Amino acid sequence: MLWKLNRLRAMGAKEILYRVQHASQAQCEKRGLGLAQLSEPVGETGGAWLVELPDSFDVAQYRDAADRILAGRFDVFAMHRVDLGFPPCWNRDPKTGTEAPLTFGKTLNYRDERLVGDIKYLWEPNRHAELVTLAQAWHLTREEKYAVGCRVLLDSWFEQCPYPLGVNWTSSLEHAVRLVNWAVAWHLLGSSSVFSGEMGTAFRRRWLDSIFQHCYFISGHFSRHSSANNHLLGELMGLFIASVTWPMWPESTRWRTLAAQEFEAEALKQNAPDGVNREQAIWYQHEVADMMLLCSLVGRANGIEFSGRYWKRLETMLEFIASVMDVGGNVPMIGDADDAVMVRWVPDAPPPPAHPLPFREAEESLGQFDSFNVYRSLLTTGAVLFKRPDFKAKAGQFDQKSRWLLGDASEQTYDSLPVEDVQLPVQRAFPDGGYYIMGAEFETPREVRIVADVGPLGYLSIAAHGHADALSFTLSAGGQELLIDPGTFSYHTQNRWRDYFRGTSAHNTVRVDGLDQSVTGGNFLWVQHAKTHCERFEAGAEQDVLVGSHDGYRRLKDPVIHRRELLYEKTARVLTITDILDCRQSHEVEIFWHFAEGCEVQIEEEGVVARHGDALLRMTMSDAAWRPELVVGQEDPPLGWVSRRFDEKVPAVSAVWHLVIHGTTSIKTAIELH
Numbered sequence: 001m002l003w004k005l006n007r008l009r010a011m012g013a014k015e016i017l018y019r020v021q022h023a024s025q026a027q028c029e030k031r032g033l034g035l036a037q038l039s040e041p042v043g044e045t046g047g048a049w050l051v052e053l054p055d056s057f058d059v060a061q062y063r064d065a066a067d068r069i070l071a072g073r074f075d076v077f078a079m080h081r082v083d084l085g086f087p088p089c090w091n092r093d094p095k096t097g098t099e100a101p102l103t104f105g106k107t108l109n110y111r112d113e114r115l116v117g118d119i120k121y122l123w124e125p126n127r128h129a130e131l132v133t134l135a136q137a138w139h140l141t142r143e144e145k146y147a148v149g150c151r152v153l154l155d156s157w158f159e160q161c162p163y164p165l166g167v168n169w170t171s172s173l174e175h176a177v178r179l180v181n182w183a184v185a186w187h188l189l190g191s192s193s194v195f196s197g198e199m200g201t202a203f204r205r206r207w208l209d210s211i212f213q214h215c216y217f218i219s220g221h222f223s224r225h226s227s228a229n230n231h232l233l234g235e236l237m238g239l240f241i242a243s244v245t246w247p248m249w250p251e252s253t254r255w256r257t258l259a260a261q262e263f264e265a266e267a268l269k270q271n272a273p274d275g276v277n278r279e280q281a282i283w284y285q286h287e288v289a290d291m292m293l294l295c296s297l298v299g300r301a302n303g304i305e306f307s308g309r310y311w312k313r314l315e316t317m318l319e320f321i322a323s324v325m326d327v328g329g330n331v332p333m334i335g336d337a338d339d340a341v342m343v344r345w346v347p348d349a350p351p352p353p354a355h356p357l358p359f360r361e362a363e364e365s366l367g368q369f370d371s372f373n374v375y376r377s378l379l380t381t382g383a384v385l386f387k388r389p390d391f392k393a394k395a396g397q398f399d400q401k402s403r404w405l406l407g408d409a410s411e412q413t414y415d416s417l418p419v420e421d422v423q424l425p426v427q428r429a430f431p432d433g434g435y436y437i438m439g440a441e442f443e444t445p446r447e448v449r450i451v452a453d454v455g456p457l458g459y460l461s462i463a464a465h466g467h468a469d470a471l472s473f474t475l476s477a478g479g480q481e482l483l484i485d486p487g488t489f490s491y492h493t494q495n496r497w498r499d500y501f502r503g504t505s506a507h508n509t510v511r512v513d514g515l516d517q518s519v520t521g522g523n524f525l526w527v528q529h530a531k532t533h534c535e536r537f538e539a540g541a542e543q544d545v546l547v548g549s550h551d552g553y554r555r556l557k558d559p560v561i562h563r564r565e566l567l568y569e570k571t572a573r574v575l576t577i578t579d580i581l582d583c584r585q586s587h588e589v590e591i592f593w594h595f596a597e598g599c600e601v602q603i604e605e606e607g608v609v610a611r612h613g614d615a616l617l618r619m620t621m622s623d624a625a626w627r628p629e630l631v632v633g634q635e636d637p638p639l640g641w642v643s644r645r646f647d648e649k650v651p652a653v654s655a656v657w658h659l660v661i662h663g664t665t666s667i668k669t670a671i672e673l674h
Contacts, residue, residue: 006521010461015225025220026106035164036216041208041248048187049297054408057400059140065347066137069130070149076124077339078647086149087156090126091166093117102162105169106221111492116167118493120338120646126157126168128181129344135188136347147192150185151203158206163213172218173231176238177342179214180294182207183245184343208246215242215255226461230277230284230291233270236263237291244302260299264310267292270459275316276433280458281335281465282324283488286374289317290342293381297405318382321375322394323425323437326449328479329396331375333487334453336465336502339646345401377401384410389417390426393443428539436537438544440570445478445614448573448673452566454548457518457529464524468516469507470532470550471564475575477615477673481596483508486652487643491523497649498523500638504592510579511590512560517552528555535563544568558585575671582664589659591669593619597642597652603628608655615673621657622668628655 008016028034068074072086076094084094092099098117101108110119131150138146161168168174186207189195195204218239223231240259243252270288271277277285292314296306325331376395380402383391398414428437434455439448452473458466467485475483486506490498499520504511511517519528530552538545546566553560561582568575581589593608595601601610607620608628621628631640633651642652659667 003522003525006525006527007462009521009527010226010525012225018224022221026104029164030104030107034220036213038209038212039249041205041212041246043248045186045246045248046244046298046302048190049294049301049405050407051301052407053139053188054403055140056403056408057140062133062137062140062347063143066134066146066149069134070145074125074130076121078645079121084125087153088125090157090160090168091122093119093122094125095121100167102166105164105166108167108170110167110170113493119167120340120491120493122167123171123174124340126161126174127177127341128153128157128185129341131185132181132188132344133347135185138192139188144193147189147194150189150192151194154207155203158210163210164217169217172221172223172235173238175214175218176235177340179211179218179238179242181343182211183241183298186245208248211242211246212249215239215251219251219255219258227464228266229270229279229459229464230288233263233266233288233291236266237295240295241298244298244304256304260295260304260306263295264306267310268313271313271317272430272432273313273316274427274430274432275313275318275320276430276435276455277317278433278456278459279335279465280433280455280463280467281337282321282331282333283335283337283339284465285317285321286378287342289314289321289378292317293378293405294343315382315386315388318379318386318388318391319426320430320433320435322379322391323427323430324435324451325375325379325394326476326479326481327443327445327447328476328481329373329376330476330479330481332451332474333485333644334451334469334474335458335467335488336491337488337646338491345404346399380414381405383417384413387413387417389419390422390424392417393419393422393424429537431534434532434534436534436546438539438546438566438568438575440568440573447476447478448568449476450474450544450566450568450575452546452548454532454534454546456532457526462524463518463526463529466518466526467502467507468504468518468526468530468552469509470517470530470552471548471562472507472509473566474508475617475671477617478613480598480612480615482599482610482612482615482617484594484596484642486594486641487649488646489641489643489649490647495523497638501641501643505590505637505639506592506594506641508593509591510562510564510581511592512553512562512581512587513556514588514590515553515556517550517562519555528552542570544570556587558583558587560587573673575673577669577671579667579669580664581661581667583661584663586660586662589661589665589667591657591659591667593655594642595653595655597650599653601630601653601655603630610653618672618674619655620670620672622670626657626659628657630655 073081074084096117100116134146134149236259243256377399379391379395380399398411424443436452438450441447457463489501504516517530518526521527530550532550534548536547549563563580565578599610599612610617631654634640640654641649643649
């Protein structure tokens with residue numbers, strides 16, 4: 001009830017009316033009114049994203065991955081090689097074993113753990129990324145067992161998840177991602193025997209019937225108003241790709257037109273002109289860029305071209321990724337990340353390393369990066385599409401995902417791009433998104449890269465994927481992370497950990513009176529937003545300066561304004577952080593610093609010293625009376641953790657300075673880098 005009240009606070013009158021109407025619509029559908037009415041599919045399917053699908057791959061890698069799927073062993077977030085059987089039970093959460101009821105989907109409460117278990121774990125296999133792996137194995141080997149496996153998998157899903165019942169008929173985004181995987185698999189299976197003969201014809205019709213039901217469901221249940229974030233983009237993506245791939249019903253033309261127009265409009269709206277995704281979550285920067293890439297490639301292959309503004313916006317999004325990525329390939333984990341798979345182009349992608357490789361080993365690791373560095377892969381694709389040598393310089397080498405998307409011949413285009421005179425980083429200031437790059441000696445073993453956050457909390461009134469991280473920053477030296485954003489860890493479940501990882505104490509910033517800068521109202525809801533302001537940014541030859549402020553603590557009985565100045569002196573390699581807390585009365589203040597899990601951290605006489613490979617950081621406070629505390633893996637309250645992957649966390653060192661201030665106070669912290 002509290003969540004519902006908080007959710008209402010984030011809505012306007014139009015949205016409340018909209019949701020009342022949709023609740024009434026769901027009740028009518030529950031009674032059988034307004035459901036999809038199947039009709040005979042007529043005509044041919046659309047073209048694949050490529051005229052010639054690539055085949056220059058390590059066949060053994062795809063065969064082995066497909067064989068594991070046929071043996072019933074799946075990877076689902078933190079569960080690796082878990083035995084789900086083949087085909088699996090599609091309505092059972094693999095993490096808890098909870099089997100969701102087969103009741104009407106739109107009125108089923110998927111947020112109730114007691115009813116469905118961990119919904120992220122349940123939904124992930126139902127996105128059918130494993131179907132693509134099986135189809136890839138058939139395409140590369142022509143072994144019929146893989147094509148037959150696709151049919152068995154899909155038939156079991158049609159049987160266990162009948163329209164419109166169960167938890168797999170609740171979310172339009174999940175429908176959309178499933179449709180994208182179905183479209184990829186459909187084209188890969190093209191000439192296989194699963195579509196041949198009487199059995200194949202019947203299977204094809206069952207599949208097409210479900211495709212129509214998916215499209216109909218999405219078109220009637222878009223995420224609108226305060227929920228119109230990446231979910232709406234994903235829904236439009238699925239409807240567009242499906243209506244282009246299967247233009248076989250009277251509704252298809254209308255769906256395609258609506259989806260194409262709205263997808264472009266939302267892509268331009270949800271991604272700022274400087275290239276930053278407005279969710280303020282870098283994982284979703286990658287997810288949305290992938291959506292835009294897929295839609296544009298499928299559209300172009302079928303005679304539908306998005307505008308020049310759309311393509312330019314996609315290019316600037318990749319510029320942001322290239323700019324925040326350090327020389328070791330690390331991208332800050334700012335905002336939410338759920339690791340969910342849209343299309344698994346490269347099977348059995350190993351998890352990213354527990355901590356980044358030292359610079360001297362980075363070049364040796366490039367042959368493996370395409371399996372886990374989604375950001376470098378995007379830059380590889382962008383290098384080819386936009387003829388950008390600077391993207392190539394950051395990407396490192398041509399990868400498998402780019403080959404699947406752009407074809408075998410695209411590697412030659414990539415190889416032809418000269419990188420000798422490339423100037424990096426691409427950009428230093430992203431004023432719309434509120435991110436600024438400070439540092440020196442970029443792209444060298446002596447690089448210092450600081451990514452500072454003076455951006456808004458998140459997108460729209462709920463800011464669903466933003467974290468309370470105003471005026472935080474990350475710091476790496478020589479491609480080795482020192483001060484980091486600890487990540488996300490959980491979404492729908494484990495609320496205490498959800499609150500911690502997106503709260504202020506999990507970021508390199510200041511907390512006042514034990515309160516987060518912004519006020520949460522639920523797992524994907526902020527009811528009060530800290531407002532940030534960049535007052536000054538200068539990037540010079542000798543020093544970089546950034547000054548920003550936020551008003552998140554204005555809500556206190558004695559209001560507090562936090563202003564932070566970052567001054568990086570390049571010759572001395574010293575970063576000075578000046579935190580000014582403007583207030584009248586006394587307040588408890590904590591300054592948090594979160595170190596990468598590869599760091600060795602200890603308290604020395606003058607402050608905190610951290611070592612990571614060849615990099616050494618020495619942190620001191622202006623007032624020696626203030627002493628730091630090191631916390632590692634603390635459970636209650638949570639502190640001292642890093643989550644590199646969804647539902648996985650490891651202990652890491654957090655340093656905390658506890659202070660009591662009396663009226664307006666200026667606090668200086670100096671970080672020397674060696």
